[in-house]
Amino acid sequence: MEFVDTLINIGNSTIRVSVPLLLACLAGLYSERSGVFDIGLEGKMLAGAFAGAAAAAVFQSAWIGLGIGMLISVMLSLVHGFASITHRGNQIVSGVAINFIAAGSTIILGQAWFNQGGRTPSLPPEARFGSITLPGADALRDVPVIGQLYSGLLSGHSLLAYVAFLAVPFTWWVLFRTRFGLRLRAVGENPAAVDTAGISVAWLRYRAVICTGILTGIAGCYMALSQNAGFVKDMTAGRGYIALAALIFAKWKPVPAMFACLLFGFLDALAIRLQGTPLPLVGKVPVQLMQALPYILTVILLAGFIGKAIPPRAGGVPYVKER
Amino acid sequence: MAQAAIELTGINKSFGAVQANRDINLVIERGTIRGIVGENGAGKSTLMSILYGFYQADSGEIKVDGKPVSIKTPNDAIALGIGMVHQHFMLVENFTVIENVILGAESEALLNKSIAKARSELERLEREYGLEVDPDAIIEELPVGLQQRVEILKALYRGAEILILDEPTGVLTPAEADHLFRILQQLKEQGKTIVLITHKLREIMAITDTVSVMRQGTIVATRETAGTTVEELAELMVGRRVLLQVEKGEASPAEVKLAVKGLTVKDSRGVTMVDDVSVDVAAGEIVGIAGVAGNGQSELIEAICGIRRAESGSVLLDGKPIDVTGIADPGELRDRGLAHVPEDRHHVGLVLAFEENENSILGYHDKPLYLKGPFLNIDAIRNDAREKIEKFDIRPGDCRLRTANFSGGNQQKIVLAREMEQDPGVLVVGQPTRGVDVGAIEFIHKQLIAMRDRGKAVLLISVELDEIRSLSDRILVMFDGRIVGERGAEATEGELGLLMAGVEQQEAAE
Numbered sequence: 001m002e003f004v005d006t007l008i009n010i011g012n013s014t015i016r017v018s019v020p021l022l023l024a025c026l027a028g029l030y031s032e033r034s035g036v037f038d039i040g041l042e043g044k045m046l047a048g049a050f051a052g053a054a055a056a057a058v059f060q061s062a063w064i065g066l067g068i069g070m071l072i073s074v075m076l077s078l079v080h081g082f083a084s085i086t087h088r089g090n091q092i093v094s095g096v097a098i099n100f101i102a103a104g105s106t107i108i109l110g111q112a113w114f115n116q117g118g119r120t121p122s123l124p125p126e127a128r129f130g131s132i133t134l135p136g137a138d139a140l141r142d143v144p145v146i147g148q149l150y151s152g153l154l155s156g157h158s159l160l161a162y163v164a165f166l167a168v169p170f171t172w173w174v175l176f177r178t179r180f181g182l183r184l185r186a187v188g189e190n191p192a193a194v195d196t197a198g199i200s201v202a203w204l205r206y207r208a209v210i211c212t213g214i215l216t217g218i219a220g221c222y223m224a225l226s227q228n229a230g231f232v233k234d235m236t237a238g239r240g241y242i243a244l245a246a247l248i249f250a251k252w253k254p255v256p257a258m259f260a261c262l263l264f265g266f267l268d269a270l271a272i273r274l275q276g277t278p279l280p281l282v283g284k285v286p287v288q289l290m291q292a293l294p295y296i297l298t299v300i301l302l303a304g305f306i307g308k309a310i311p312p313r314a315g316g317v318p319y320v321k322e323r
Numbered sequence: 324m325a326q327a328a329i330e331l332t333g334i335n336k337s338f339g340a341v342q343a344n345r346d347i348n349l350v351i352e353r354g355t356i357r358g359i360v361g362e363n364g365a366g367k368s369t370l371m372s373i374l375y376g377f378y379q380a381d382s383g384e385i386k387v388d389g390k391p392v393s394i395k396t397p398n399d400a401i402a403l404g405i406g407m408v409h410q411h412f413m414l415v416e417n418f419t420v421i422e423n424v425i426l427g428a429e430s431e432a433l434l435n436k437s438i439a440k441a442r443s444e445l446e447r448l449e450r451e452y453g454l455e456v457d458p459d460a461i462i463e464e465l466p467v468g469l470q471q472r473v474e475i476l477k478a479l480y481r482g483a484e485i486l487i488l489d490e491p492t493g494v495l496t497p498a499e500a501d502h503l504f505r506i507l508q509q510l511k512e513q514g515k516t517i518v519l520i521t522h523k524l525r526e527i528m529a530i531t532d533t534v535s536v537m538r539q540g541t542i543v544a545t546r547e548t549a550g551t552t553v554e555e556l557a558e559l560m561v562g563r564r565v566l567l568q569v570e571k572g573e574a575s576p577a578e579v580k581l582a583v584k585g586l587t588v589k590d591s592r593g594v595t596m597v598d599d600v601s602v603d604v605a606a607g608e609i610v611g612i613a614g615v616a617g618n619g620q621s622e623l624i625e626a627i628c629g630i631r632r633a634e635s636g637s638v639l640l641d642g643k644p645i646d647v648t649g650i651a652d653p654g655e656l657r658d659r660g661l662a663h664v665p666e667d668r669h670h671v672g673l674v675l676a677f678e679e680n681e682n683s684i685l686g687y688h689d690k691p692l693y694l695k696g697p698f699l700n701i702d703a704i705r706n707d708a709r710e711k712i713e714k715f716d717i718r719p720g721d722c723r724l725r726t727a728n729f730s731g732g733n734q735q736k737i738v739l740a741r742e743m744e745q746d747p748g749v750l751v752v753g754q755p756t757r758g759v760d761v762g763a764i765e766f767i768h769k770q771l772i773a774m775r776d777r778g779k780a781v782l783l784i785s786v787e788l789d790e791i792r793s794l795s796d797r798i799l800v801m802f803d804g805r806i807v808g809e810r811g812a813e814a815t816e817g818e819l820g821l822l823m824a825g826v827e828q829q830e831a832a833e
Contacts, residue, residue: 179429179437186415186426193413196375197427197477198398313416321377 004145008152010269015153016227018265019161020045020219020236024243025250025257026164026171027215031077033175033252034208035188035314039095040080041216042240043102048073048220050106053120053231054113056127056224065127066160066221073217074210076102081209085202088318099240107233120224120231129158129226158226160218167215171254184208188312191319201319216240245298248309263301267294327389328353328485328516329374334383336369343369345540347383351485356507356517358527358548361537362560362760363731367520368410370537371487375407376400387485401428406478410490412470416463420456420473421445424480441480448479452509468499475506486510487518492526496615497788497820504530522761524553525789536560561762569768572776574796576605580780581627581661581749586636586647588622596622598804599636602782604749609771609781611795613788615823619804620784621666624751627782628663629653630671640749657686662742666753666784672738673726680708680722683741711740716766732763739767749780756790768794788816788823 024041031038052069056062076098083094107118114120137155140147175181183204187194191201219239224231242264250256271290278284327350334347343366351357361367372378374385376394385392387403394400400407414423421438424445429437442458449455454472462470471491478486488507492500507517507530519531527534528548535545536559544559558564581604588597597619604610614620625631627638629651638645640661645651653663665671673682684693684704693704708722715736717729726734735755742750755771756764771794775781785791791798792812800808800822808822 177434179432179434182418182422182426182429182434186418189415189417190413192411193415193423193426196377196397196407196409196413198396198401199427 004148005152008148010266010273011153012156013269013272014262014266015157015161016265017268018261019157019164020223020227020239021243021246021264022164022258022261023160023167023215023219023222024240025246025261026167026254027212027219028244028247029171029252029254029257030184030208030211030215032247032315033188033312034184034205035191035312035317035319036081036084036205036209037091037095037316038077038080038209038212039092039244040076040098040102040240041212041243042236042238043095043099044073044076044213044216045220045223045240046099046106046234046236047076047102048217049224049235050102050110050120050220050231052217052221053123053224054110056123057114057121057230060124060127062127062129062225065225066129066218069221069224070214070217073220074213077209077213077216078206081206084318085205085209088320091316091318103234106231110231110233118233123225123229127225128229129160129222131156132159132162158222160222160226163218164222165258168254168258175254180207185312188314191314195319195321205319242294242298245302248311249302251309252312264294264298267297326353327351328387329518330386330389331370331374332384332386334370334373334385335381336366336373336378337381342540344373344380347540347542349535349542349545351516351518352533353388353516354511354514355532356511356519356530358531358534359518359520359537360522360524360527360534360556360560362522362762363758364760365537365560366540367537368489371407371489371518371520374400375405375487401481401483404482404484405487406481406483406485407487408471408474408478408489408491410493412467412474414462414470414473417461419459419461420465420476421458423462423473424458424477428481444480445476448476452479452513453506454479466499467494468496468502471495471503472506483515485516485518487520489520490522491519492521492523494616496824497816498824500526524556527556528553538562557761561760563762568793569765569772571772571794574608574775576608576796577778579603579605580641581751581782582639582642583623583627584637584639586623586626586638587634588619588626588631589634590622595634596804597626597633600801600804600806602799602806604780604782606748606780607775607778608796609775609783609794611783611785611791611798612801613791613798613819613823614786614801616786618801618823620786620801621753623801624663624666624753624782624784628661628665628751629656630665654686657745657747660748662745662747662750664738664742664750664752664755666757668731668734668738673734675725675727677726678723679712679717679726679729679737680705682726682737683708683711683722685741687741687745711737711744714744715740715770730760732759735759735767736763739770743770743774747779749782750774751782751784753784754786755783756785756787764790788819792816792819 024045028038028041048069051072052065055068056065080094080098083089084091110118110120134155137151141151175185183194183199187201187204195201223235246257246260246264249260271293275287275290329351331347331349334344336344347370359367373380376397376399379395385394392403421441425437425441430440431437445458454476456469456472491503495503511517521527531548533545534548535542536556538560583600583602586597586600587595590596600623602610612620622631626633626647630653633647635648638647640659645656669675684707688699693700705722712720712722717733717736755767759767771781783794796812798810798814798819799806800819802823802825810819
């Protein structure tokens with residue numbers, strides 16, 4: 001039974017690692033489907049994590065932390081919107097700027113407010129989103145396989161993790177089953193068609209980047225309030241970029257996005273698991289190689305295995321009325 | 324007289340220093356088809372954009388059905404029953420027909436309900452006006468003629484009583500255009516008012532009831548179509564008499580200068596665009612290749628001129644091969660006397676940010692004439708440019724002006740002057756008068772005939788059937804990458820139209 005335990009362990013940490021990726025990936029999906037490229041997912045996650053952790057520490061409440069984290073993240077995405085929608089600026093430059101602002105200001109403000117070297121104070125359990133035990137999980141714990149999967153794999157995650165996975169069907173439903181989704185997809189393909197149909201291109205794109213801000217805020221808060229007990233500098237560590245890679249890998253579709261994020265999460269979990277463990281035939285593999293593995297595989301997958309990923313046709317191009 | 328559907332009074336509109344519309348007064352009667360003609364930049368599209376709420380007029384009054392209205396956004400126009408079919412279709416290409424039709428006019432927040440409601444209404448419209456399209460087809464998989472129907476359906480679905488069509492036939496085959504006209508006629512019979520913007524005078528004569536002519540931002544005349552002629556309209560548009568049919572003598576073809584044999588070209592997706600095409604062009608003749616845009620003509624000339632690699636086949640220039648399947652170099656071909664006026668002057672023919680004189684030698688800039696040691700001889704280049712400006716009547720006549728500031732017709736003259744003045748033995752011309760005014764078309768046509776008469780070989784590609792017919796000594800028709808027929812200059816439009824639409828050769832001959 002040890003083998004099953006190991007698998008469940010890896011599966012469990014795959015889910016944990018995937019959650020922030022998945023939230024950020026769906027966040028990017030809303031923005032990019034509307035035609036606004038967003039390389040600033042990383043910065044918004046980081047700012048969301050810091051704001052969430054700081055507010056949770058001050059008010060001793062996870063919910064206030066989540067609210068503030070989302071608010072700050074949405075504000076940054078509005079900055080991105082203001083630069084790239086209203087002023088038709090370059091979307092990459094604006095996104096990179098947000099990443100720099102977030103990386104620098106979180107450390108400076110953290111040091112100024114809490115004096116702990118850029119960290120926020122360690123949060124007590126009531127100011128965090130702790131793990132939730134699903135009904136019946138304890139009772140089923142000893143049932144072989146099914147019970148183990150239920151209680152070991154599905155149960156025991158943070159509320160925000162369940163939110164992340166529920167956001168996948170929800171996003172699919174919004175995108176393909178609602179009026180808002182139809183318009184959102186249309187504006188990313190041909191904003192002129194939307195404009196001549198009498199719908200405001202700018203307002204539609206602003207709503208899309210607000211969705212992005214909300215989701216990156218939740219992603220940041222998951223990292224600071226669930227995975228960890230507070231904010232540590234640079235804690236997102238490039239997850240925003242991996243999420244972008246997953247978005248391309250998934251060809252801007254919600255369900256494939258989930259599988260892409262789970263795959264990247266699995267590689268990460270595997271790397272952590274295998275550190276220091278001698279492998280059959282190869283022997284002991286250097287830690288650095290294991291840590292690099294997810295990134296190497298990302299490059300290989302992106303370069304060779306997805307075929308041609310066609311982005312939304314109007315992506316990255318500010319909308320200017322003709323003439 | 325019927326009641327006025329639209330009444331415009333004293334409309335003015337300026338963009339910076341340019342006055343696009345000046346004191347426009349226009350009355351369009353309900354249930355009629357009104358043509359609006361004019362050269363590029365005459366202000367037709369601006370006027371219609373004001374009516375559709377894209378722009379606001381600086382001053383003036385708009386009345387719809389006799390009531391003064393203010394149209395600030397396309398939404399206002401749609402609410403007043405004004406619909407527009409744009410020159411470049413406003414469709415989301417990877418959406419279905421029905422998704423495009425309801426976009427912006429969805430009745431419900433949930434898509435399934437909106438689509439279910441729209442479906443029966445769409446079917447009714449399709450039946451009523453003969454506009455059959457499969458509601459679940461994906462737009463990019465439909466031919467352009469059908470895409471245009473979707474645009475019309477979009478307007479009708481929103482309850483349009485007044486339909487504005489901006490250059491609707493530019494992308495259609497003659498048969499598709501005829502079908503469109505039948506649809507418009509039917510719409511008119513049902514009481515709709517139609518405004519047709521075009522620069523093709525023949526269409527005006529064929530379908531409109533009245534026609535207004537615009538020149539330099541004003542309406543210079545309004546005529547009953549039955550009481551006017553193509554010649555009169557052309558003269559009103561340009562402001563002077565225009566020769567619509569260039570005069571040319573008999574061709575006297577001599578030796579073959581350009582021999583294309585079995586040329587096959589694939590595009591980047593691996594689709595065969597040119598399929599086993601053979602063409603000979605002799606000195607002293609103009610060979611025209613007719614066809615609807617996208618049937619391989621572009622790829623054919625690109626392969627001949629060394630811009631695109633061919634899969635197989637051979638091309639001989641003056642009897643010596645061009646390495647079309649390998650590393651044909653456009654620069655080397657230029658030296659060998661093959662000049663190329665590309666179809667797309669903005670992306671291939673010119674660097675718009677350069678000064679006029681720089682563009683007028685581009686590609687020939689390493690000729691000793693333009694060099695002083697390792698440097699460019701600026702004085703020689705500018706003098707050369709001034710001569711070309713003089714000879715080709717390029718306006719404004721300033722060789723230091725940025726090329727982007729010239730009008731389309733004058734940009735085209737810059738390219739033509741550059742290629743023709745090098746006195747090449749073979750000239751390959753793509754769409755020589757696309758987006759060019761009537762007055763300049765006459766000039767360009769005369770120049771091409773003069774080249775022929777000097778004993779040069781000219782290969783002409785154009786989607787304008789009139790142009791092909793009036794210039795060519797021999798006409799080849801391309802359809803789906805193949806040459807589907809060859810005709811003499813006397814071929815009728817109907818005959819060529821059938822070939823262009825891909826109807827089998829035998830049928831066309833009958």
